[in-house]
Amino acid sequence: MSKVKDPFVRIVKRDKIHPLLKVLFYCIAILAALTVGGVLLIAIGVNPLVLYKDMFTIGMLGSRFAYKSVEGLITIFVPLLITSLALSLSFKMRFWNIGGEGQFIIGALAAATVALKFGESMSSFSLLLLMFLSAMLAAGIFGGFVALLNVRFKTNETLMTLMLNYIALYLLRFFGETQAPWNFYLSDESVRPVFQKFAETAYMPTISIGKFSLNISFLFAVAICVGVYFYLKKTKHGYEISVVGDSANTAKYAGMNVKKIIVRTMFFSAALIGLAGGFYVSGAKVLSTSVTNNVGWTGIIVAWLSKLNTFAIFGVSLLISIMQYGAQAASTQFPIIDSNFADLLQGIILFFVLAADFFIRFKLVFRKSAKKQGGKAA
Template sequence: MKNKSSSPKEPLVHLTKRMDISPLCALGVRVLAFLFGMIICGLVAFLLIERLNDNPERIGEFYQCFIKGPFSTRRKLWKFLKNSAVLLCIALALAPAFRMRFWNTGAEGQTLVGVLGAIAVNFYLGGKIPEWQLLVLMLFASLLCGAIWAIIPAVFKAKWGTNETLFTLMMNYVATYLVSYFLVVWVPNGSSSLGKLSHGKLPSFYHDYLLIILIVLGLTILLHIYLTHSKHGYEISVVGESENTARYVGINVNRVIIRTMLLSGLLCGLAGYLIGAGLDQSITPNSVGGQGFTAIMVAWMAKFNPFAMVITSSLISALGQGAEQISQDFNVSGAFPDVIIGIVLFFIIASEFFINYEIHFHKRHNMAKEVLKG
């Protein structure tokens, strides 16, 4: 015989999709993945951080940093709350689009143009009109800009079926360069950095950050109601699950896509407003600082559930601040926080595989036994 037929072997493993897994079990897998990720972080730290390598007993200190970073002082705690709130706000903006299976990767740009809108109004009108009018105008500008940035890819998707992931991603770059352009126009001296503007700052109650935090929490509740109890939210779920079902019951799919992205853009614009008017009073191309992408993770890990996003956004900002603390205390490069977050997120995402699939190892003996029994 010519063909080199190998001895009969069955595939070693095969995967089957799990039909259902109890929520508790799924949560357990995720928590395990998180803990496992943290252990790996410790191991990586041993390799990368010299001080830790020399004094292995300081590993306890290493893990303490994750508490110390976000929670040890009042200032750090407020910072943690603020970071979580901004991240949560952007993630909330993504939730409606993601529930519709519209993969909006453009939150970074949509938020940035929101900041730009607020700062542009502030730059041209600051001091010329009463402060409250300025703040209201800034809000409208932010919302408008965010909405425009989101609606363009939505219209293209609805009319010509373009890929929304790429389109929204590209829009991010346009937004960044647009900001650079305005900085050149506004700051002609060549430094291209706009100082802190003296007008257009959101009022502060008790603490500078409190208003922002309250706004975002209120928004969380409103969005939850919108998504689960409104007719619009229902339509979003139907379109997301199956466009065929939507067509079958007479939902105008294109209209839902555009309407939902409009909402997504408005919320991103609002996040931009909170950054521009609530925190920075200034703008750089890096004002959003990648939070538009981190928010995708926040939304995804929470399965697009607004309340779960409160937890995931807190988790990610706590991790970030903890890792920053490590780079301070152990005197390592500023890139270390990214490494830590990367590792932990990797494990959490990887755990989804084990939640969705069951792995069967082929055991010949067991099969033989079953045959005998039968």
């Protein structure tokens, strides 16, 4: 496409783009993705219109409000939202924290440790507080350690956080699969290794609105969303993050302590993900080896689809949660479909959005305008 001599088409950065055109590009991308997904569905004999309708209404038909469905949706949505928000903090700094899975696990493990150790002996309020603080601290240190290595020795953070994901996962599995007298994570009653259920004091409180019971982690998640927005837009820390993200050198010349900013932000990022893990186990009332439900990976996709915009993250993580929950809900009607279809569709959407990004950032300049004698070629 781009030969050295006489290029037929050249890729040139756009100076600016009309916001409406930008929205149009993204709409085209999503429509194209849904079309490709639809073609795949037709190929396996599923009517895409029916499936999409089932998926995006999470099985709620007409105006009937399905309490259980919305409650289920919220349990998927809250961890994804908080994780994506947290990842956006480090991505803004161009620090590639792909260790969301591991940080989530460490947070969940820390919260579960507190819940199982002190569940009987503390009041609910102080127990929950201690669970969430230890989740944040443990995950924050787990992630901050990578940032420390990065600023001190230039250790590659992408690969390092990737390795830690699996180390954390197998640590969790070790606690979940090893039956031994010391292992308080497991239930005494079961013959097979099963995680011990928490005492009631460790349950995330819910607010009953009629038949609907709202898990208050949802309210915290919304508060975190607003908090992250103000942190990034209105505080000195937020300003420092954006300067480091634009250029670490600029930040250095401006007299900022870049190393400190990176370590601090990464600590916050990981701590928030750990908090999401703590919220999740407290809501689920028990630990599980598949506790993350891939939020560490999906969060990266969400953060990127949202262009790291805080409120876009809210919308996109809601959309992705609807797709995931909806795909499960639709599986009652279409046995072939399961949550893997949601993954597939997410992948397709992101491919098209990445392509749309290209047309937003760049424009194609054909030979005519690139070369003087190109008049004939056009």
